[in-house]
Amino acid sequence: MKDESRNGRKFACTFVVLHPSTFILISLAVAANPSGAADPVIVATVGGVPIYRSEVDRLAAKVTGGRAVNPAALPMLQAQVLAELVDRRLVLAYADRTHNGESPTEIETALAKLTKQLAVKKRSLEEYLREQSISEIELRRQLAWNQAWEQYIGRYLTDARIEAFFDAHRRDFDGTEISVSHILLQGAHSGRRADGDALAGEAARIAREIAAGRISFAAAARKYSAGPSAAHGGRLGWIGRRGPMDEAFSRAAFALEEGQISGPVKTPFGVHLIRCDAIRPGGKKLAHVRQELEDALARELLEKLAQVELRYTPVEFTGKLPHFKVGTRELAAP
Secondary structure, eight states: OOOOSTTOOOOOOOOOOOOHHHHHHHHHHTSSOOTTOSSOOEEEEETTEEEEHHHHHHHHHHHHTTOOOOTTTHHHHHHHHHHHHHHHHHHHHHHHHTTOSOOHHHHHHHHHHHHHHHHHTTOOHHHHHHHHTOOHHHHHHHHHHHHHHHHHHHHHOOHHHHHHHHHHTHHHHSOOEEEEEEEEEOOTTTTSHHHHHHHHHHHHHHHHHHHTTSSOHHHHHHHHOOSGGGGGTTEEEEEBTTBSSOHHHHHHHTTOOTTOBOOOEEETTEEEEEEEEEEEOOOOOGGGSHHHHHHHHHHHHHHHHHHHHTTTSOEEEOSSSOOBOTTSSSBOOO
């Protein structure tokens, strides 16, 4: 996302893709507590299985690419990353509960395949385990999960479903661009729930002023917005569906028609009011964006399975990191 904070630093909040061709290495890289870590910090448990702070930190580093994060955005980022890990654990629990896991023989075959791949690169399995800070037991568990996930994806990503999804979300994938303006409200700690709720109330009040004709959107941006674009009446210019803005921002913007103003939109940077100034239709066909469609459907499947498993597998948070309320994307009170 383009960071509209006062210090002007940039931070992209794009989560890793869960397509079967890429997920295995990502899941292994964030799978377990680093071996030998002193006093590991547990931030959540899923069915009694812990998620460690170190896992959140590693995935967050992947998300940000190592770039500095605005302190006000950090709580939301940590909550998003933790939610991602919780969803993955829930889907693994779903696979275990529904007996969709692989047999011991199949796990051994997968382990042997990985060992051969490492040998080609003149690396041993032991070296790999040390580098990834996981045990062989955890590796076997992750191999079982990855194979189960590929089976789910294989059944879910049918041509008919992909085509229907493209038709229902064409503007999100066909290269359409939207020219937007926004008003950004920031508090001292925009990622905190109480602060975010207060900012959302203020954004709603400003929206009512604009709707009543008491102030124009541009004038409101100059008066209230904390972003650098305030000097230009809030104008940000053209954006695509998948960049450069935060996902919540882009999703809200692309739901608007020309001239419409969104309700309050919470992102790691604060609360936004977004106006769609113009729409430039795209011309990409399904064949051009099939991978993006598959990735979006993989995300949809992950979230669906996680929601189902919540009925059977308890999720508990220790309060060591910011987190969302279970089953939502709303920050829990600190």
